[in-house]
Amino acid sequence: MTINCLDLFAGSGGFTLGLKEAGIKTKAAIEIDRFAVETFRHNFPKVDMHHRDITSFNDKEIKSNFTGVDLIVGGPPCQGFSVAGPSQYGKLDDRNNLVLEYLRFVKVISPNMVIMENVKNFINGKLPSKDKVIDVVTNILDKLGYDIKIEVLYAPKFGVPQSRTRVFVIAIKRGCGLPFPEIHETHGPDKKNYITVGEAITDLPFISSSAGYDDSPDKLTYNEIELSTYQKMMRKDGKGIYNHISMKHTPRLIERFKHIPLGGSLLDVPLEHGQRARNGTDLDTKARFKMNNQRLDPSKISHCVTASFQSTFVHPVMNRNLTAREGARLQSFPDKFIFKGPRTLMSKSLLIRENREHEIGLSQYNQIGNSVPPLLAKAIGSAIVKSFKHKVNDTRRATHEFA
The missing domain is CATH 3.40.50.150 (Vaccinia Virus protein VP39)
Incomplete structure (x- = not known):
């Protein structure tokens, strides 16, 4: 049938x-x-x-x-x-x-x-x-x-x-x-057997900011750990690690990430390492967004992966945002599923303002976050x-x- x-x-x-x-x-x-x-x-x-x-x-x-x-x-x-x-x-x-x-x-x-x-x-x-x-x-x-x-x-x-x-x-x-x-x-029916962030992504290489590869799986090696059932499922029939390249962060941003505890966010960062306003001054606590730069707790499930998750989450161990492959794991895409197109893109409104409408589209991060x-x-x-x-x-x- x-x-x-x-x-x-x-x-x-x-x-x-x-x-x-x-x-x-x-x-x-x-x-x-x-x-x-x-x-x-x-x-x-x-x-x-x-x-x-x-x-x-x-x-x-x-x-x-x-x-x-x-x-x-x-x-x-x-x-x-x-x-x-x-x-x-x-x-x-x-x-x-x-x-x-x-x-x-x-x-x-x-x-x-x-x-x-x-x-x-x-x-x-x-x-x-x-x-x-x-x-x-x-x-x-x-x-x-x-x-x-x-x-x-x-x-x-x-x-x-x-x-x-x-x-x-x-x-x-x-x-x-x-x-x-x-x-x-x-x-x-309880939460005891929910798949956690740690069970989902800790076998993926712990690369630093601006490291990794998008389309060179032979250059990346999985972490040698005891695999969870979920990780075994994600790696089945895969031919290596694709779409695992991290964004380039400024030294100031990396220093900010260092001050975010597990399960914490930008709200937990000391003022001197916090987010800056457009005029260059530090934002006070009330002006910060809780949803920005949330460090995922490996012992819990992730927050919802949205189309803009590229700057939303911080890796549980590394001081950087998630890679597309890590986001794909949180969406339950197996490693054999390869994402195409640009890894990141400028905002649609900015591209329109600069008369660059031909560049508008969904980045790998957008594609992952939009998916069922x-x-x-x-x-x-x-x-x-x-x-x-x-x-x-x-x-x-x-x-x-x-x-």
Whole structure:
């Protein structure tokens, strides 16, 4: 039995990777960012990747390009719904309307199952029309003939070593015979067996600031330690260590990092080593941001890995920010998964101001932070496979009884 999937807003391929591990075939994918597309194509060369804006497809193209799709998955851009995005200031982000484009694909293709992923605040978010997005989504899916279930999933309960909560809207076509997927937690119900930061990354080389390699795995050697089960899983079928190069830090920044204790942040740094204001003066404690430069505690799970995590976290042992590979480990991407495109990029607003729009795209850090954690996607995929098998078994049983 083959389950064919279409991955919308596919990014670098976290959802597709998890589904593949569960036995689901991604037939096609759509992604607008050129660097994410480069990563996706490198890791999934057999998937029909469309490097296009989802709004550029007309209904006729959708029908002709994506026939035979049983499942649609994907996460419309979440920045507009995130508590760290425009919504915190009462602004409605036009990107939120891309949810409606997702639903247009559902309407045209009419797959048996649909799974939409987004941030937790998706439940409270609004469209530019000021309608609650969750109400609009469920109403449209209901009119299209789907039954709907909303799942709020906490990533550590599925073996992902970071505090990440995501909303999944699951819709099943009425009359298709599929039961709702039963998504089983693998690491719970208490926190004792959550995968920690130490279990996730301490076998990766402890490189210093501006050291390491992006695409030369033969030049890096894993730390010789007793491997955790998670580390063994991450290293399986890998061909070395890619994307493990650290950012170049100034001596002042490195000195600042030295004063951040395990589990601490910029708030714990003495004033003379703290963050400077634009005029060059030291910022007082009230002006510092707790979310900046958090040193990860190896005995605990990580904070949520976001698209901007390149400057958010400090390594548990080294006085530097995390590498892309360390971030990928915290997202549950195995070492065999290689990220393409620039390691870091300047901010979009700055590139626009300098008339350098051609450089805009998602860096490796952005791609990692935007992804659905593959282990979480695998758990969902395993549940989907069981749901489809249930339908097949019911059909066979009914045929046998009728005969």
